[in-house]
Amino acid sequence: MPTIIYIEHDGTEHQIEAEVGATLMQTALDNGVPGIDADCGGECSCATCHVMVKEDWTSTVGEPNDSEEEMLDLNPERLSNSRLSCQIAITEELDGLVVELPEFQF
Amino acid sequence: MVDHDPYDIPLDKFDISQQALWAQDKKMEYFRRLRDEAPVHFCAESEFGPYWSLTRYADILEVDKNWKDFSSEPAITIVDPEEDFPLPMFIAMDPPKHDEQRKTVQGAVAPINLKTLENTIRQRTQNVLNDLPDGEDFDWVDRVSIELTTQMLATLFDFPFEDRRKLTRWSDVATGGPETGVVETDEQRQEELLECLEYFSRLWQERAEKDGSNDFISMLAQGEATKDMSPEEYLGNLILLIVGGNDTTRNSMTSGVIALNDNPGEYAKLRNNPTLIPNMVSEIIRWQTPLAHMRRIANRDYKLSGKTIKQGDKVIMWYLSGNRDERSIDRPDEFLIDRKQARQHLAFGFGPHRCMGNRLAELQLRILWEEIQKRFHFIEVRGAPELVPSNFVHGFVSLPVRLHPL
Numbered sequence: 001m002p003t004i005i006y007i008e009h010d011g012t013e014h015q016i017e018a019e020v021g022a023t024l025m026q027t028a029l030d031n032g033v034p035g036i037d038a039d040c041g042g043e044c045s046c047a048t049c050h051v052m053v054k055e056d057w058t059s060t061v062g063e064p065n066d067s068e069e070e071m072l073d074l075n076p077e078r079l080s081n082s083r084l085s086c087q088i089a090i091t092e093e094l095d096g097l098v099v100e101l102p103e104f105q106f
Numbered sequence: 107m108v109d110h111d112p113y114d115i116p117l118d119k120f121d122i123s124q125q126a127l128w129a130q131d132k133k134m135e136y137f138r139r140l141r142d143e144a145p146v147h148f149c150a151e152s153e154f155g156p157y158w159s160l161t162r163y164a165d166i167l168e169v170d171k172n173w174k175d176f177s178s179e180p181a182i183t184i185v186d187p188e189e190d191f192p193l194p195m196f197i198a199m200d201p202p203k204h205d206e207q208r209k210t211v212q213g214a215v216a217p218i219n220l221k222t223l224e225n226t227i228r229q230r231t232q233n234v235l236n237d238l239p240d241g242e243d244f245d246w247v248d249r250v251s252i253e254l255t256t257q258m259l260a261t262l263f264d265f266p267f268e269d270r271r272k273l274t275r276w277s278d279v280a281t282g283g284p285e286t287g288v289v290e291t292d293e294q295r296q297e298e299l300l301e302c303l304e305y306f307s308r309l310w311q312e313r314a315e316k317d318g319s320n321d322f323i324s325m326l327a328q329g330e331a332t333k334d335m336s337p338e339e340y341l342g343n344l345i346l347l348i349v350g351g352n353d354t355t356r357n358s359m360t361s362g363v364i365a366l367n368d369n370p371g372e373y374a375k376l377r378n379n380p381t382l383i384p385n386m387v388s389e390i391i392r393w394q395t396p397l398a399h400m401r402r403i404a405n406r407d408y409k410l411s412g413k414t415i416k417q418g419d420k421v422i423m424w425y426l427s428g429n430r431d432e433r434s435i436d437r438p439d440e441f442l443i444d445r446k447q448a449r450q451h452l453a454f455g456f457g458p459h460r461c462m463g464n465r466l467a468e469l470q471l472r473i474l475w476e477e478i479q480k481r482f483h484f485i486e487v488r489g490a491p492e493l494v495p496s497n498f499v500h501g502f503v504s505l506p507v508r509l510h511p512l
């Protein structure tokens with residue numbers, strides 16, 4: 001099982017054993033990682049599952065898809081490494097992935 | 107229709123938009139039948155012309171997020187816009203223009219700014235609650251819900267504080283018409299809206315030059331995408347911000363009191379555990395669904411749950427019904443302040459038009475209930491609320507209450 005590391009805005013780290021195939025959003029919710037609201041339940045239409053991918057992981061994780069980009073674009077606190085965590089499926093390749101959580105979801 | 111059992115009327119005669127169903131609060135049973143038997147329903151004839159009704163959560167979400175196939179232009183309520191008095195606003199524009207204009211103003215209500223607003227909101231909430239009469243009945247809508255939302259708007263616009271009730275009036279006039287009784291005639295409505303434009307044009311002039319302010323007017327007057335707006339567009343976007351922040355939050359503030367009175371067990375949970383307040387706020391918003399619907403126009407023929415919506419058809423997404431859909435929400439007709447996943451509701455919409463003020467609304471409601479719980483053991487509802495007779499603004503004209511301090 002790949003390990004994912006979520007870092008809260010205040011620095012608190014959560015190391016989670018994730019299931020392959022689940023999304024990064026659902027994994028956080030299922031394991032009690034705070035800071036992700038996911039109001040639309042993973043439909044790429046609320047942008048409240050915003051995370052920032054640690055710099056050295058961005059190429060492995062990849063770019064936002066089109067509809068994700070549209071939602072992210074409306075977030076004033078969006079950064080170049082921002083993603084919506086409901087749009088990232090966990091794979092073995094992502095073992096060790098580090099993502100940071102924003103101070104607020106918009 | 108209003109005097110009948112919804113199960114005695116043929117489905118092809120169903121017109122859920124009828125004013126009387128809303129004025130007399132009969133709509134929920136009709137929605138239930140639509141959800142069960144005709145979730146994508148066509149009404150061929152109504153006061154507002156032909157339209158489709160979507161009543162299930164999943165169908166509404168599918169359409170709401172698909173802005174390419176379902177346009178928000180030219181208007182977002184079931185009523186077609188007035189030809190001779192258009193009010194362009196970004197809620198009724200599609201990307202990319204929508205995105206450009208929204209980005210100009212959304213910074214004012216971004217969470218980082220709300221952090222600095224929190225103290226002001228709390229102070230004003232405390233003042234309003236401290237001034238309420240003891241031991242006598244009074245109108246909660248007027249004294250609390252309207253007063254607090256209006257003060258908040260005045261803050262966001264940096265609007266002359268003593269004139270703030272003008273904002274409430276303009277909001278009512280913009281969303282109503284002769285049919286809801288706020289004005290006598292359409293001409294009166296236009297006159298009042300022009301007065302609104304004049305007032306705000308003065309403020310625009312003052313602020314266009316002044317750098318560094320982050321109120322809505324300064325942002326519009328200085329933003330690249332908005333500084334050359336026509337007067338109609340300026341008025342339209344002002345109305346959007348006034349109405350957006352007014353009716354909606356106002357009615358959630360009233361609805362919470364009613365829901366807790368109707369559910370004494372939930373009121374007891376709240377007294378025992380004030381940390382439930384943030385979750386309760388989401389539940390109140392789902393429960394009330396202050397905007398009952400949004401409307402779209404199909405850009406192409408589209409198949410939804412077995413029906414074909416034709417290009418050009420008017421599609422009404424009934425958020426109020428979707429938020430009571432048992433297919434997506436567990437025990438939807440129960441008001442549960444500790445509901446799991448309470449944030450997963452339709453009341454703010456989804457997709458690029460998702461409510462820009464949703465965090466502000468939640469913040470205002472959270473502070474209101476935190477301050478209420480510090481002061482009052484019980485806010486007692488003393489009579490029936492008077493309902494707004496509208497199929498869009500789902501709310502209250504008045505609510506008599508009496509306070510029981512701690």
Ligand code: HEM
Pocket residue numbers: 170182196197198208215346347350351352354355358391395396397400453454455456457458459460461462463464466467
């Ligand atoms: C409980 C309170 C509120 C509710 C239920 C609510 C509901 C909604 C809904 C349903 C939409 C349209 C979504 C769509 O078309 O898909 C919307 C949009 C909007 N709301 Fe709210 N609203 C609330 C509070 C506020 C507040 C406090 C503001 C103040 C700034 C505000 C400003 C707006 C704006 C500007 C839009 C247009 C967004 C866009 O088109 O991009 N709302 N709101």
Ligand code: FES
Pocket residue numbers: 025037038039040041042043044045046047048049084085086087
């Ligand atoms: S959960 Fe809504 S966009 Fe990811």
